[in-house]
Amino acid sequence: MYVAVKGGEKAIDNAHAWLAEERRGGTSVTELSVAQIREQLALAVNRVMAEGSLFDPDLAALAIKQSRGDLIEAIFLIRAYRTTLPRFGGSEPVDTEKMACDRRVSATFKDAPGGQVLGPTFDYTHRLLDFKLAADGEAPQAPMTDAPPAETPHIMSFLDRENLIQNEPAGPEVPDDLTRAPLELPASRALRLQALTRGDEGFILGMAYSTQRGYARNHAFVAELRIGAVPVEMDIPELGFAVDIGEVTLTECETVNQFQGSKTEPPQFTRGYGLVFGMTERKAISMALVDRALRWKELGEDNVGAPAQDEEFVLYHADNIQATGFLEHIKLPHYVDFQSELELIRKLRREAQAMQEAAE
Amino acid sequence: MSDYNFAYLDEQTKRMIRRAILKGLAIPGYQVPFASREMPMPYGWGTGGVQVSAAVLTPEDTFKVIDQGADDTTNAVSIRRFFEKTADVAVTEATAEASVIQTRHRIPEQDLRADQILVYQVPIPEPLRFLEPSEVETRKMHALEEYGLMHVKLYEDISQHGAIATSYAYPVKVEGRYVMDPSPIPKFDNPKLNMAGIQLFGAGREQRIYAVPPYTDVVSLDFEDYPFEASKADHACDLCGATDSYLDELIVDDSGKRMFMCSDTDYCCSRRKAGHIGAQGVPYAEDAA
């Protein structure tokens, strides 16, 4: 005799209870606060804000706490929350020239107005585990410097004056919005940049790396990488002018890339662009390289069939929330489908066997 | 959940989905692009179906959710709870009592009525996707009604296996025009796609909605000499004795002994309540106790 198993509801409740307990971890250890995550795991918070497409360090920190440090899960929480928020309007484009730069480096000029500012970078740390941190994480006060200038000119603007860098035509007044309309191909550059900035850091990094290794190599130099806070302004129709509604920290990367020139245009440099929420320079540089690779058509280059040139491939596979959901769904029950395959393969084998026997 | 809107989605999103549904019904089998939203459950777990359900549910509805034919599978439970919380709808496991049924991978055994709506969760809405990975290309194929690739694939199956080797998500042609993926239902269910109820298909991650209005002509692709055949395991249900229902196969002991039972748990249960008992079944009351 067989009695059908039921218990989905109970199983889910129990799983959630266990998950909550595991999230808390051993109770002899002090609970982690959201503020601690926001302050001390700031780069994780930045990644969650960038790929979650929502600038809110406290919510990102909360999501990291809730997700037990699984950043893709945290990004998912932020995205799902973000879609429920009402939309009051669009901001003015941020002016990164007005960025208060915490970090600003150029690989193309030894020095330029505004100077090179290393900022809080891992770059020249020796990657030696600091065992002292295990016992004591307090840090001495870092040396202070004068406040950065109110405006720091872009390195690219100096190339622009000589017409050495390809001119970027202005986009439409209101760009397409990846989160409001279904993706349609070919995609505008605005849509491509949106997909890249919220795309999975690992995926974008891998794509960018592939261009460096020869799959649509485009000779990128980092003309400028800058990180800092920029004001966000919004036009208030009732007032008739734009007002500051806050500030966001951004990482901006502009690459200068070689361009052969064409029959109609003298040789010029071209650019790739990366702009990402928070201090996220690996992502911003990767984004600039992939942006540049995707521009082959508008710049009159050959499609060499490299993955990073394939807009459809890159845009459809960059989003880790889409990817992880679909990847993980194969652990859901599929026994109805599997059963239909079982019947078919048994039938095909029966027929094949019968044919074989008849032949013998 | 009072912090969230009725049926979770904001009104503008619902309007956008509703417009896609109307166009889907007007162009049966055509995949309407829509700006799918992130939902509080993962892509691939029914976000398309959930968005469609959210756009059609009213407070008066009675909602049923099945996964693999069963109401009690964990993902079905999870989705049912979501709408209980966010839309405050009544829920049921009885097919006949439901006004909206969200499903993953099955069509209920019991015929649906004209006042019932069946919402399918769809993973890959494009029937040509596994033959042509590019969306740009497949969109062209649909525009030109160029379905040769699909027939070649089915024919290659026949030359290799002596039969069409597709057993689920078996492609259909709708109203003589669009080739459509009926979602990964077993091909046993394909004949039921001609029905009195409204069928809506939602693919969240792939951002597509499509529809089949009642009594629409839906034909499973086949060849004259290799006609389509709806098949199931050649057994009766071991719990209720049904011979006309799609069956799940279970391995019941270490020696690999099998048993078969209805995949549609409501159908099986209703039959047992009515006194039908299969080879390994028990009368209904004993089980319920």
Added chain:
Amino acid sequence: MQAAILEGGFVEAPIDSARAFRQIMTAMAQPGTINEVTGALPPAPLSIAAGVVLLTMCDPETPVFLTPKFDTDEVRAWITFHTGAPFTAANNAAFAVGAWGDLPLNEFSIGSSEYPDRSATLIVETDHLSVTGATLRGPGIKDTATLSLPDAQAFQNNALLFPLGLDFIFTCQSDLAALPRTTKVS
């Protein structure tokens, strides 16, 4: 006038629009059925049903075309206040409102072969709507249905465009019926 414009919208938009959409969807899925809707009190000459369809389906993303008879300051103001939909010429319209003879059928978008969904939906205001008249066949109809239609030839021509074409919603007081491009009229 100002007060009238602010009124006549859905009292409880999420619920009212859900109920209304179910009726509109049923109409589109079952050509030849007449469905009653409530919840809107638009300014004349808009009918209740046309008002409900506009409130349920339209927003800033859907350009609306009004035939001259319906293109009054009051109607415009009401639609703007309650939906935010922009007004447009016929060729750019997602939705249009007008009496049968006034709608410039040849000017509306019928979609493209790759995107047949990018076609207009016409809200046809009528004085009379009943389930008698032309015979309908096609998706959503068991064998045949009948519906009072203002014309037959125009709908036959439209059906020949399938999968392109226009879709129609007929409105009369608080009743509505629909005729998608798939319906064959005789």
